[in-house]
Amino acid sequence: MTKIANPANTIDIIKKYDFNFQKKFGQNFLIDTHVLDKICSESGLGKNDLAIEIGPGIGALTQYLAVTAKAVVSVEIDKNLLPILGDTLKDYKNIELINADFLKVDLEKLIDECIQKYGEFDNIRIIANLPYYITTPIIMNVLESHTHIDSITVMIQKEVADRMQAAPGSKNYGALSLAVQYYSDPYVVAFVPQNCFIPRPKVGSSVIRLDIYKDKPIKTVNEKLMFQIIRAGFNQRRKTLVNSLINFEGLQFSKNKIIHALSLLGKSEKIRGEALSLDEFAQLAEYLQE
Numbered sequence: 439m440t441k442i443a444n445p446a447n448t449i450d451i452i453k454k455y456d457f458n459f460q461k462k463f464g465q466n467f468l469i470d471t472h473v474l475d476k477i478c479s480e481s482g483l484g485k486n487d488l489a490i491e492i493g494p495g496i497g498a499l500t501q502y503l504a505v506t507a508k509a510v511v512s513v514e515i516d517k518n519l520l521p522i523l524g525d526t527l528k529d530y531k532n533i534e535l536i537n538a539d540f541l542k543v544d545l546e547k548l549i550d551e552c553i554q555k556y557g558e559f560d561n562i563r564i565i566a567n568l569p570y571y572i573t574t575p576i577i578m579n580v581l582e583s584h585t586h587i588d589s590i591t592v593m594i595q596k597e598v599a600d601r602m603q604a605a606p607g608s609k610n611y612g613a614l615s616l617a618v619q620y621y622s623d624p625y626v627v628a629f630v631p632q633n634c635f636i637p638r639p640k641v642g643s644s645v646i647r648l649d650i651y652k653d654k655p656i657k658t659v660n661e662k663l664m665f666q667i668i669r670a671g672f673n674q675r676r677k678t679l680v681n682s683l684i685n686f687e688g689l690q691f692s693k694n695k696i697i698h699a700l701s702l703l704g705k706s707e708k709i710r711g712e713a714l715s716l717d718e719f720a721q722l723a724e725y726l727q728e
């Protein structure tokens with residue numbers, strides 16, 4: 439296939455259409471074909487899968503997805519990119535292009551429409567070079583929607599990927615690590631330097647793959663309460679967990695009750711949120727609810 443993404447082709451396409459990069463949409467286009475190969479192969483995408491892409495840009499990654507998967511659905515917010523995509527991707531008949539804000543898309547409906555058109559898929563995988571200004575909302579919306587998605591493989595800021603993968607006690611460990619690890623098993627697949635993009639982003643990037651659990655290894659009786667406790671626990675990192683929980687809005691536990699719940703966990707009243715694992719937060723929520 440003639441690759442859309444290499445530096446010379448990307449510049450030609452941009453000139454041909456007089457395209458102006460929009461900073462507000464986080465437009466940094468990939469121009470390294472090795473990185474595109476890597477994203478596609480590490481995502482596990484197979485020939486009977488559906489790929490859902492957020493932000494195709496000029497189609498650099500979309501093309502790889504189209505030759506690998508049964509079908510691709512790509513959601514792009516910038517209407518100026520639609521005529522360009524219509525041209526760069528014209529040879530591929532298994533791509534559905536949608537002009538919309540991904541955060542407003544009904545994902546279940548999108549998938550149902552693809553199943554009606556293409557038949558059942560073995561796996562449904564989200565694969566994208568994400569716009570960095572909304573990385574976390576996009577990923578958390580998908581995870582919290584409980585939509586049937588098998589995996590998410592995305593390029594994101596390196597520091598956000600590090601936070602998603604972090605373990606208790608590390609400086610990157612926080613509410614985001616716990617939220618992502620509750621729903622999925624994350625691992626960083628590759629680091630991608632700034633010179634692989636046009637224009638160059640200010641930050642380094644990583645490709646992370648999240649394999650979404652069908653059966654969550656951590657069970658909780660009250661998911662909402664557990665996440666409130668997690669948010670409280672990392673709201674002010676220097677405070678003890680007891681003090682963070684007493685002062686956090688929406689929670690109404692007495693100091694004694696919190697100390698008692700921690701003692702049931704075998705933890706001191708001086709402990710901070712960053713020392714607890716996901717399993718321990720789940721148990722703490724259970725003890726506090728009693």
Ligand code: SAM
Nearest residue numbers: 463466467468493494495514515539540567569
């Ligand atoms: N996939 C292309 C590539 O790798 O070269 C472009 C990646 S660029 C980092 C992010 C893309 O997401 C841009 O095309 C941008 O216009 C699009 N985008 C930004 N916000 C979006 C949103 N809310 N919904 C859908 N697409 C969005």
